[in-house]
Amino acid sequence: MELAREIAVWACIVGGSVFCVIGGIGLLRMPDFYTRSHAASITDTLGATLILVGLALVAGPGLIAVKLFFVLFLIYVTSPTAAHALVKAAYSSGLDAPDVEEGSRLKGHLSDDGGPGDG
Amino acid sequence: MTGDRVMGESIMGPTVEIVLFVFMIGLAFYIASLRSLFAAAMLFGIFSLLSAGALTMMDAVDVAFTEAAVGAGISTVLILGALGLTTSVETRPIHHRFTAKLVVTATGLMLAYGTLDMPAYGDPDAPINKHVAPHYLYDSETEIGIPNVVTSVLASYRGYDTYGETTVVLTAAVGAILLLGGGVARRRRETGSSE
Amino acid sequence: MNVFVVGMIGVLTTMLLALTRAFMGPTVFDRVLAANMFGTKTVLLIAVSGFLTGRPEWLDLALLYALMNFIGMIALLRFSKFQNLASDEQAK
Amino acid sequence: MSRSLVLFAHLLIVWLLLSGHYDPTLITYGVLSSIGVVALVAHLGILDDEALPVHMGIRPFFYVPWLLKEVVLANLAVAKVILDPRLPIHPRILRIRVGQKTHVGQVIHANSITLTPGTITLDVRDGHFLVHALTTDSAEGLLSGEMDRRVSHLEANGARREARRKSGQEGSA
Numbered sequence: 001m002e003l004a005r006e007i008a009v010w011a012c013i014v015g016g017s018v019f020c021v022i023g024g025i026g027l028l029r030m031p032d033f034y035t036r037s038h039a040a041s042i043t044d045t046l047g048a049t050l051i052l053v054g055l056a057l058v059a060g061p062g063l064i065a066v067k068l069f070f071v072l073f074l075i076y077v078t079s080p081t082a083a084h085a086l087v088k089a090a091y092s093s094g095l096d097a098p099d100v101e102e103g104s105r106l107k108g109h110l111s112d113d114g115g116p117g118d119g
Numbered sequence: 120m121t122g123d124r125v126m127g128e129s130i131m132g133p134t135v136e137i138v139l140f141v142f143m144i145g146l147a148f149y150i151a152s153l154r155s156l157f158a159a160a161m162l163f164g165i166f167s168l169l170s171a172g173a174l175t176m177m178d179a180v181d182v183a184f185t186e187a188a189v190g191a192g193i194s195t196v197l198i199l200g201a202l203g204l205t206t207s208v209e210t211r212p213i214h215h216r217f218t219a220k221l222v223v224t225a226t227g228l229m230l231a232y233g234t235l236d237m238p239a240y241g242d243p244d245a246p247i248n249k250h251v252a253p254h255y256l257y258d259s260e261t262e263i264g265i266p267n268v269v270t271s272v273l274a275s276y277r278g279y280d281t282y283g284e285t286t287v288v289l290t291a292a293v294g295a296i297l298l299l300g301g302g303v304a305r306r307r308r309e310t311g312s313s314e
Numbered sequence: 315m316n317v318f319v320v321g322m323i324g325v326l327t328t329m330l331l332a333l334t335r336a337f338m339g340p341t342v343f344d345r346v347l348a349a350n351m352f353g354t355k356t357v358l359l360i361a362v363s364g365f366l367t368g369r370p371e372w373l374d375l376a377l378l379y380a381l382m383n384f385i386g387m388i389a390l391l392r393f394s395k396f397q398n399l400a401s402d403e404q405a406k
Numbered sequence: 407m408s409r410s411l412v413l414f415a416h417l418l419i420v421w422l423l424l425s426g427h428y429d430p431t432l433i434t435y436g437v438l439s440s441i442g443v444v445a446l447v448a449h450l451g452i453l454d455d456e457a458l459p460v461h462m463g464i465r466p467f468f469y470v471p472w473l474l475k476e477v478v479l480a481n482l483a484v485a486k487v488i489l490d491p492r493l494p495i496h497p498r499i500l501r502i503r504v505g506q507k508t509h510v511g512q513v514i515h516a517n518s519i520t521l522t523p524g525t526i527t528l529d530v531r532d533g534h535f536l537v538h539a540l541t542t543d544s545a546e547g548l549l550s551g552e553m554d555r556r557v558s559h560l561e562a563n564g565a566r567r568e569a570r571r572k573s574g575q576e577g578s579a
Binding site: 025064067081085090 | 317318320321323324325327328330331332334335338341343344346347348350351354355357358361362365370373374376377380381383384387388391
């Protein structure tokens with residue numbers, strides 16, 4: 001039981017760290033602002049979740065675990081709001097973005113235009 | 120795991136502090152070289168978060184929180200407000216300001232020299248840990264009945280002081296809002312532009 | 315090797331990467347994005363370091379940081395007029 | 407009134423969970439500050455369906471696990487894209503029609519889209535979202551409309567109530 005918990009803790013915290021770093025790499029690799037914000041959202045969701053859940057497993061049930069879930073909840077509520085506000089500000093200021101396409105017309109035809117890598 | 124934790128604490132704490140300090144120094148030099156003031160304001164926010172992290176690592180949790188609230192929160196907003204009134208790019212200096220660099224370097228060296236006289240970080244025999252601090256730490260809970268020492272110091276031992284401080288800050292904020300905020304909003308409405 | 319040390323290294327590495335993006339820009343939005351990500355990483359750093367040094371009470375601080383970060387971010391975006399700033403930066 | 411009570415209960419529970427000290431003095435402070443916040447919120451008049459969507463009942467408890475599953479899957483997909491040396495992205499902006507009637511529903515939908523890596527809501531305009539999608543896969547996931555259906559189900563009651571309120575206003579106007 002203790003061993004299983006230890007393994008779960010390691011898996012969560014190491015996994016969370018790896019996802020954070022992947023998000024950071026994405027932040028550097030992606031070609032423009034909009035694509036970078038996708039990379040940033042990885043660190044805010046799975047990276048933060050795994051690390052905080054790992055810490056909660058260490059703490060065991062109790063006040064500390066509750067606080068960890070509060071932190072997680074706050075991140076989950078605030079990070080998309082902040083990301084949306086930022087992206088919207090960028091878009092409305094006219095930062096270079098792809099053209100708007102009609103979703104209803106594209107449905108089922110997405111893979112036809114352009115392969116991976118272009119755009 | 121317990122043994123690991125003690126070892127992790129003894130090595131990892133200072134390492135993290137050093138890493139954070141290296142980040143801060145690099146950031147400071149980068150900010151100094153920047154011409155775009157908006158970017159500088161953003162990086163100042165990151166600088167505050169870094170120093171808050173460093174303060175947390177040095178156990179000054181309450182100072183760290185003040186740093187984050189004031190440094191990363193309020194002052195970023197204030198700097199941006201000031202930027203709204205001026206241009207957001209610093210003009211290039213005409214000549215190389217050698218004297219300025221000399222003065223800054225000398226001041227920095229003097230400050231670093233001053234720290235040599237201070238007691239070592241975390242020294243239990245330092246004057247600050249010998250005088251009233253133990254009294255607050257050990258007796259405040261029985262005397263005041265509030266578990267958080269900082270709260271009982273702020274709100275009880277020096278309650279009048281805090282009261283005065285709060286009044287001054289509140290009055291200043293109200294005054295500033297009345298003098299500045301209303302004016303800016305009215306001007307903006309009249310011109311109707313985002314200039 | 316302590317598991318918290320691993321977490322700490324991960325978070326610090328991510329901070330370094332975000333810092334690099336904040337240095338590189340090129341637009342203001344990239345810098346704001348990096349600053350915002352940096353804020354979340356500070357929350358994680360404090361949470362992990364609290365466990366590392368055996369004092370999980372620091373979580374209160376992490377909680378407040380998460381709130382402050384959000385408020386600061388929204389205040390910033392409401393406050394700044396991005397049109398001017400973006401073009402200024404491009405002129406640089 | 408019932409809304410105020412629900413809010414008060416929530417605030418007090420949060421206080422008790424975060425404080426960790428349970429002696430009469432501190433609990434009294436908690437009760438007093440909760441009452442203060444409820445009074446302030448009531449005075450500001452912002453205590454409505456948007457602030458406290460009680461009409462959703464327990465349905466969020468079914469939506470959140472599904473959302474978390476989607477978030478994890480999207481994370482894995484985007485992480486794979488980032489680590490791929492060819493960086494196979496195809497960024498595009500899609501205009502999609504959404505079925506939510508209430509503001510709460512639209513906010514939940516827009517935030518869920520943004521929370522899922524690979525898609526970010528750029529703009530919300532009556533009945534339409536502008537969404538930036540990173541890859542073809544994430545765009546396809548978006549167009550399948552499953553999230554739209556689930557959020558619509560979440561607000562089902564609220565939509566009816568909103569419609570009733572609108573018709574009532576028109577009747578009285």
